[in-house]
Amino acid sequence: MKATYTILLLIMSNIFMTFAWYGHLKFKEYNWFSNWSLFKVILFSWLIAFFEYMVMVPANKIGFEGNGGPFSLWQLKVIQEVVTLVVFTGFTLLMFKGEVLRTNHVIGFVFLVLAVYFIFKK
Template identity: 65%
Template sequence: MKSLYTVLLLTISNLFMTFAWYGHLQFKKYAWFSTLGIVGIILISWGLAFFEYVFQVPANRIGFDENGGPFNLFQLKVIQEVVSLTVFTLCAVYVFKTDKLGWNHLVGFALLVAAVYFIFKK
């Protein structure tokens, strides 16, 4: 169950991270946001990043093997990267609609799956 909570919390965390890091690039579509200066955009991004950490910190604490979780640090990091790239890809293609998924992305994701395999191999 801790594995599921860890991945779920990391997924929610990465939704906030994606919008904190890349969401402001979509602000030009909205009149109010397009008038903000860089300081305003940074403050909004920091506000979103706060919620990223609200979910990310408990995910890692729950999932870490020295806290009774199922994952070591390497495993937690690889899970986070795969979740991050998955969430980012879905947002870029379906929410931001800025990019299309290409064959090279699929090859890259296959290599990430291979990385997960090797990191989890005992």
């Protein structure tokens, strides 16, 4: 149960972080956002990132084996990286229609999934 909860929180945190880091690239298409200075964009991204931290910190706290969770620090980090790629891929393909998922991207992702395998291997 803690493993599932941890992964769900990691997914939520990565959704927020993806919007904080890359959402402004899409939002510039909207009138209300197009004239914002870089400073305003940074502040807006920080506001979104605040919510990312509100779920990332509990995910790591709940998931860490030192706190009774199922994952080592290494495992938490690798899970987070894979979740980041999955969320980023979905975001990119949905929000940026001109971007294409290419074979080399998939091959790179396969290697990251292999990293998960090796990190979890006892």
